[in-house]
Amino acid sequence: MPRPPRAGRPTFGQTLSAALAETQLRLINITRYPGQMIMEVVIPIVFAAMPMFLGRAAGGDQAAVNFEANTGTANYVAYMLIGSSVFTIVSGAFWHVAYWIRFEQETGTLEAVYLSPTSTFTLASGVALYSVIRGLVTALIAYGLGCLIFQVNPLTGDLWLALLFILSGLVPLYGMALIFGAVVLRVKESSAIVNLMQWVVSFLMGMYFPVATLPPFLRAIAFLFPPTWMTNGVRSALLGVGYFFDAWYLDLSVLWVFMLFAPLFGFWVFNRVERSVQRNEGIGQF
Amino acid sequence: MQSRLTGPAAFFSTLAAMTGKELTIMLRYPVEFAASFGQVFLIVASVTLAGLMFTPRSGEQDSSATTGVVVYGFIIFMFLSDTLWTIGYNVRRDQKQGTLEQLYLSPASKFANLLSRITVSLVWTGLLCVTSAALMSALIGKLPVYNLPLGLLVLILTLSGTFGFGFAFAALTLRIKESAQTLINVIQFTFMVVSAPFFPFSVLPDWVIAITRFIPLSHGVDAFRSLMMGLPPGYPELAPIEIEIAVIAVFGLVMPLVGYGLYRHEEDVARRAGTLSEY
Numbered sequence: 001m002p003r004p005p006r007a008g009r010p011t012f013g014q015t016l017s018a019a020l021a022e023t024q025l026r027l028i029n030i031t032r033y034p035g036q037m038i039m040e041v042v043i044p045i046v047f048a049a050m051p052m053f054l055g056r057a058a059g060g061d062q063a064a065v066n067f068e069a070n071t072g073t074a075n076y077v078a079y080m081l082i083g084s085s086v087f088t089i090v091s092g093a094f095w096h097v098a099y100w101i102r103f104e105q106e107t108g109t110l111e112a113v114y115l116s117p118t119s120t121f122t123l124a125s126g127v128a129l130y131s132v133i134r135g136l137v138t139a140l141i142a143y144g145l146g147c148l149i150f151q152v153n154p155l156t157g158d159l160w161l162a163l164l165f166i167l168s169g170l171v172p173l174y175g176m177a178l179i180f181g182a183v184v185l186r187v188k189e190s191s192a193i194v195n196l197m198q199w200v201v202s203f204l205m206g207m208y209f210p211v212a213t214l215p216p217f218l219r220a221i222a223f224l225f226p227p228t229w230m231t232n233g234v235r236s237a238l239l240g241v242g243y244f245f246d247a248w249y250l251d252l253s254v255l256w257v258f259m260l261f262a263p264l265f266g267f268w269v270f271n272r273v274e275r276s277v278q279r280n281e282g283i284g285q286f
Numbered sequence: 287m288q289s290r291l292t293g294p295a296a297f298f299s300t301l302a303a304m305t306g307k308e309l310t311i312m313l314r315y316p317v318e319f320a321a322s323f324g325q326v327f328l329i330v331a332s333v334t335l336a337g338l339m340f341t342p343r344s345g346e347q348d349s350s351a352t353t354g355v356v357v358y359g360f361i362i363f364m365f366l367s368d369t370l371w372t373i374g375y376n377v378r379r380d381q382k383q384g385t386l387e388q389l390y391l392s393p394a395s396k397f398a399n400l401l402s403r404i405t406v407s408l409v410w411t412g413l414l415c416v417t418s419a420a421l422m423s424a425l426i427g428k429l430p431v432y433n434l435p436l437g438l439l440v441l442i443l444t445l446s447g448t449f450g451f452g453f454a455f456a457a458l459t460l461r462i463k464e465s466a467q468t469l470i471n472v473i474q475f476t477f478m479v480v481s482a483p484f485f486p487f488s489v490l491p492d493w494v495i496a497i498t499r500f501i502p503l504s505h506g507v508d509a510f511r512s513l514m515m516g517l518p519p520g521y522p523e524l525a526p527i528e529i530e531i532a533v534i535a536v537f538g539l540v541m542p543l544v545g546y547g548l549y550r551h552e553e554d555v556a557r558r559a560g561t562l563s564e565y
Contacts, residue, residue: 033468053485054340054352055336055340057486058337059340059341062342080336192322196325202328213339
């Protein structure tokens with residue numbers, strides 16, 4: 001006979017239900033802002049269009065040829081759109097996790113959340129699932145629509161492998177996002193820092209250019225970011241720009257190593273900050 | 287006898303006090319300033335590096351033209367963006383803090399309130415622009431600097447028009463409240479494409495250029511960067527420089543009056559309807 005759960009400790013079913021409820025809550029909330037959802041699709045296309053237009057002007061007739069010599073593909077439209085779409089997923093992860101905490105702080109529910117038997121891990125998982133759904137849908141629509149607008153075929157290369165790179169990169173990405181959650185928990189009004197960090201990551205992950213063009217010191221830091229491997233993996237799978245280790249499975253295995261360590265490190269940081277804030281009467285304050 | 291609460295002396299005293307308040311708030315958030323500087327630098331560096339991916343590998347092509355197009359366009363983009371947030375959207379901050387209603391109960395000049403925000407925008411964004419331009423110039427390629435006095439005059443007129451646009455947006459914010467945030471994003475991204483701050487107009491489709499010619503800010507971007515880059519062949523792209531300067535002069539002189547007129551009208555409507563403190 002299965003042992004009944006200890007009093008006050010939720011069962012797995014209850015935990016799952018709580019996480020899914022958090023996901024559903026966030027999804028319902030965002031559907032109430034259709035204007036914001038449309039803008040989220042438009043933004044990556046505009047972000048990709050800017051360097052494309054600048055490049056066309058700078059390179060003239062030789063733009064595609066020069067681009068191929070510098071990056072490994074002449075399909076600069078797809079190259080830029082992949083960069084900006086992956087950036088949407090990455091920046092979404094930071095903002096959604098960081099602002100989940102801030103939203104609860106501002107609406108005065110964070111203290112109540114910490115008094116409930118549902119763990120932060122459960123709620124964070126629910127928020128992460130919501131963020132993944134929102135980010136993936138937005139990125140896929142933006143990429144497809146962008147390809148349609150700029151008249152390139154979005155279905156080139158190995159689509160399944162590209163998807164595998166994205167899915168493998170999501171776990172370490174949300175591990176990193178938890179660190180941003182910890183920053184919000186600690187410093188409260190931290191939109192400027194999160195805003196800056198999303199651009200740091202976009203720069204280091206090579207949203208518009210290969211990280212090989214960065215100076216050695218910055219390149220070394222870039223390789224420590226899972227989004228760098230995600231972006232290059234997707235570009236290599238779809239456009240054949242070349243894997244960092246020359247083979248897809250080697251690059252993917254690096255992401256799997258991140259998959260093991262990044263979430264653990266993220267939770268360790270988050271838990272430490274959480275405990276420290278709880279001890280210093282900081283949960284309900286904003 | 288003139289009251290101490292009205293007249294030019296009172297106006298300037300209010301303006302100084304409100305500007306001081308805005309600058310004090312700005313200085314209390316050094317992390318925010320450092321972060322916005324870093325953000326500006328990273329955006330310009332990313333776009334410029336991306337542009338360089340389209341040029342020959344050997345580096346035989348002069349990158350200063352690319353840097354010029356991006357940096358000068360970016361300066362106007364920064365001011366537009368900052369104007370929309372600090373002048374237009376900050377009315378919401380006063381509403382949320384509950385101080386807007388109080389301000390309207392005091393004899394302080396409401397125009398001084400709007401002007402004080404311009405000062406902050408000029409100091410903050412101006413500093414950001416100068417520093418990031420210098421840094422970009424050092425890192426990516428020498429920034430072309432020609433026709434500085436005329437270029438600055440065009441910039442001042444463009445900014446004057448932009449501030450007028452900010453007043454008009456503040457009026458709209460009083461009416462549409464929180465939706466203004468989404469609208470700012472729409473305006474910013476439309477500007478990024480239609481007014482070509484990061485690339486030459488020549489790459490836009492003809493039908494977009496036809497629309498662009500009716501937007502004074504586009505002429506501001508075109509004239510400013512063309513002058514600063516020494517009017518290279520093909521620049522300005524939208525119209526001869528004399529016509530562009532005339533368009534910008536009208537924009538810079540008329541738009542602040544129109545914008546302020548709209549703001550006064552909307553604040554009047556809000557006062558009558560008792561919605562100043564509603565958000």
